[in-house]
Amino acid sequence: MLIRQILMAIIGLSSGFTVAGGIFAFIVGLGIIPRFAGRTHTAHRILWYEDCVLAGGALGNLMYIYQLPVHLGKIGLGFYGLFGGMFVGAWAMALAEIVNTIPIFERRIKLREGLTAMIISMAIGRSLGAILYFFQGW
Amino acid sequence: MSLKDTLYLKIERNTEVHTTEVRLGDVAKLECSNKDVVNRLKAMKILTLSDAKRYSRNAVSVLKVIEQIHSIYPQLEINNVGETDFVVAYEKEPHQHKVMDFLKTLLVCLTTFFGAAFSIMSFNNDVQLTKLFSQIYMLMTGETSNGFTILELSYSIGLTVGVVIFFNHFGGRKLSVDPTPIEVEMRLYEDDVNTTVIEDSSRKGKNVDVN
Numbered sequence: 108m109l110i111r112q113i114l115m116a117i118i119g120l121s122s123g124f125t126v127a128g129g130i131f132a133f134i135v136g137l138g139i140i141p142r143f144a145g146r147t148h149t150a151h152r153i154l155w156y157e158d159c160v161l162a163g164g165a166l167g168n169l170m171y172i173y174q175l176p177v178h179l180g181k182i183g184l185g186f187y188g189l190f191g192g193m194f195v196g197a198w199a200m201a202l203a204e205i206v207n208t209i210p211i212f213e214r215r216i217k218l219r220e221g222l223t224a225m226i227i228s229m230a231i232g233r234s235l236g237a238i239l240y241f242f243q244g245w
Numbered sequence: 246m247s248l249k250d251t252l253y254l255k256i257e258r259n260t261e262v263h264t265t266e267v268r269l270g271d272v273a274k275l276e277c278s279n280k281d282v283v284n285r286l287k288a289m290k291i292l293t294l295s296d297a298k299r300y301s302r303n304a305v306s307v308l309k310v311i312e313q314i315h316s317i318y319p320q321l322e323i324n325n326v327g328e329t330d331f332v333v334a335y336e337k338e339p340h341q342h343k344v345m346d347f348l349k350t351l352l353v354c355l356t357t358f359f360g361a362a363f364s365i366m367s368f369n370n371d372v373q374l375t376k377l378f379s380q381i382y383m384l385m386t387g388e389t390s391n392g393f394t395i396l397e398l399s400y401s402i403g404l405t406v407g408v409v410i411f412f413n414h415f416g417g418r419k420l421s422v423d424p425t426p427i428e429v430e431m432r433l434y435e436d437d438v439n440t441t442v443i444e445d446s447s448r449k450g451k452n453v454d455v456n
Contacts, residue, residue, distance in 0.1 A: 108386075111385050111386055112395050114385065115381070115382070115385055115394070115395045115396050115399070116395050116396075116398075116399040117399075118381065118396065118399075119378075119395065119396040119397070119398065119399030119400040119402075119403060120399045120400070120402065120403035121403065122400050122403065123399065123400040123401065123402060123403020123404035123405075123406070123407055124403045124404075124406070124407040124410075125407075126368070126400075126404060126407070127403070127404045127405075127406075127407025127408045127411060128407055128411055130364060130365060130368055131361075131407075131408055131411050131412070132411065132426075134360075134361065134364060135426045135427055135430055136430075138430050138433070138434055140353075140357060140427050140430070141427065141430045141431040141433075141434040141435075142434065143353045143356065143357070144353065144431060145431075145434060145435070145438070147349035147350070147352070147353055148346075148349070149346060149349055149350050149353065150431055152350045152353075153425075153427050153428060153431055154414065154425070155350065155354055156353055156354065156357050156427065157412045157414065157425055157427050158414075159353075159354045159355075159357040159358040159361070160357045160358070160360075160361040160408075160412070161361075161408050161409065161412055161415075162358060162361075163357065163358035163359060163360065163361030163362040163365075164361040164362065164364070164365045164404070164405075164408050165401075165404065165405040165408060166362060167361060167362025167363065167364075167365045167366045168365045168366070168369065168400075168401055168404050168405075169401055170362070170366065171365070171366045171369045171370070171374075172369070172374070172375070172397045172400070172401055173393070173397070173401075186355065186359065187359050187362070187363070189359075190355045190356045190358070190359035190360060191359045191360055191362070191363035193356050193360070194356050194357065194359065194360020194361075194363065194364070195360065195363065195364075197356075198360070198364075
């Protein structure tokens with residue numbers, strides 16, 4: 108019995124390590140946090156941002172696994188939705204960028220002007236998609 | 246000044262200035278056995294920027310600097326040991342307001358915190374972690390999992406320790422002397438920005454260069 112518990116502990120620990128490495132390397136590798144820091148001119152606070160990712164990852168995981176009750180009310184939910192959404196929005200754009208979707212399209216269809224319009228349409232498209240998804244209850 | 250003098254010129258890839266009159270000493274390190282040359286050249290004005298915008302990034306070629314040095318010391322031999330193209334970033338106010346700075350930091354902190362929480366939760370949800378864990382538990386023990394087994398506990402510990410090791414620091418304490426992944430990523434991003442500024446303005450013919 109004990110050996111099984113130990114074996115499961117090893118499985119759990121190593122899965123945790125691996126998932127942490129994978130997910131957080133992904134977040135860092137996409138380079139959205141340097142962008143946030145660059146945009147806001149706060150590169151000297153970069154260690155804080157890392158701490159926030161660290162804390163967010165660890166606590167979010169605990170909340171999910173143990174279904175921890177966090178009584179922050181609707182305002183807390185609003186914060187979670189707003190900032191989580193901003194992060195995912197930046198993430199999705201970074202993902203599109205890392206595979207060079209936009210530059211390739213630009214070259215293929217010989218697009219010279221209108222990059223701004225393209226980016227704005229992309230943002231609006233994303234928001235509409237999200238709204239549709241939620242309202243249809245998919 | 247003797248004919249044999251050699252000036253060693255080293256310019257950093259990116260320099261931030263807060264005045265519109267940029268002097269060579271602001272952007273470059275100079276070395277020459279004739280100290281008068283160094284002092285004279287450090288004060289030499291190499292660039293006048295427009296103060297129309299609060300921020301601007303200007304790509305400059307080292308050839309322009311050499312041309313200007315030669316207009317003062319035509320005989321001087323110049324050895325460039327730094328960049329061939331560099332960026333002069335102009336910012337009107339040296340430091341933004343403390344309050345704004347704090348608010349921006351708070352904004353990024355909130356985004357990264359909730360974003361990371363959301364990411365890990367959506368990952369767990371995506372792979373149906375709870376279901377997978379109870380299946381593993383069933384396989385290993387033959388009993389039904391109540392959701393609070395050793396697997397969930399050790400996974401949570403493993404994940405937390407994994408992130409701490411990955412980011413290489415906990416709070417202000419670094420675990421090793423290596424820079425953290427985001428610090429590395431920040432430098433890479435700055436390099437990319439500088440390269441883009443230089444190549445973009447050279448393609449558009451906007452960089453400061455000799456004819």
